[in-house]
Amino acid sequence: MILLHIRCYPAYPTPPKLSQELSKNPTSYPSSSVLLCSSECKLKLSSKASFQCSCTEKENTHEASSQILSLLAVQILELIGTLFLLQWTAKPQYKFINFFKTNKLSKERNWLLAAVLGCGFLFLLVFITSILADRLIGPKAVNNPVLKEILLSSKISKATCFLVYCITTPLLEETVYRGFLLRSISATMKWQRAIFISSVIFSAAHFSGENSLQLFIIGCVLGCSYCWTGNLSSSILIHSLYNAMTLLLTFLS
Known part of the structure; x- marks a missing residue:
């Protein structure tokens, strides 16, 4: 210049x-x-201005792709570490493969049907709580600006977001909070109380004060689905579909 x-x-x-x-x-x-x-x-x-603008866009795209790829790598490592601990330190009933085995309860209750019903019920509850929150607290932005920037940056970022939020996150969180935590505490208390406690822990672990109520509701629905079917596949599918809908709304908003 x-x-x-x-x-x-x-x-x-x-x-x-x-x-x-x-x-x-x-x-x-x-x-x-x-x-x-x-x-x-x-x-x-x-x-010169056009060149600088082009360079800035490329840098932003590269930064967004790096962020989501790093998150994917971290979650994969966390999932591997969790599975390793469950395999070598937990009791046989808490091993990962046993969360999906067919038992008497899962034979009587279709986990796929439970997942579809649970997903619809979850969307309804989140919609109602969002309306109540808007009236009591005030409206807030629907989309996450950081997540939307990542989704709009490149096709690689979109695909990586799908892998993170629709596959690795549901697998990791459902294994920890429903497969291990809920199953462990439900052995010493009534299942309703166990779902309540595990949902509180699930909500607190996300460190999001403004979304704590919705996270608690999500934890309750996922916990009920797992307890009703005895198969972790139902809660994983609900979790995955909910995250996929959240990504879609963020992309379109």
Whole structure:
């Protein structure tokens, strides 16, 4: 930018000699060389601005892709670590593979039907609580600006967001909060109380005060689905569908 200003500096201030000639002869105009220099200056400035804008967009896209890819890598490592701990330290009934085994309860109750009904009920509850929150507290933005920027940055970011929020997150959180935590505490108390306690822990673990009520409701629905079917597949599917709908609303809002 400095070099451009130095090279085209004569195009803006009028030199003393040219100023005297213009005052003597009002009908005289700047020479073609002066106009050419001015045009070249504008063209170079425009090209420079376009280049800077293009570079900024590429940097933002690269940064957004790096963020979501890093999150995917971290969650995969967390999932692997969780499965390793369950495999080698937990009791046999808390091993990951046993969360999906068919038992007497899961034979009587279709986990896929339970997932569909639970998902519809969850959307209804979240919608109602959102309306109540808007009236009591005030409206807030629907979309997450950071997440939306990542979704709009590139196709790779969109695909990675889907992997993170619709596959790895449901697998990780349902294994920890429903498969292990809820199943553990329900062995020592009534299932209703166990769902309440696990949902409180699930909500608190997200460190989101403004969304704590909705997270608690989500935890209750997921916990009820798991307790009713005895199969972790139902709560994983509900969790995945809910996150997919959240991504879609964020992208479209």
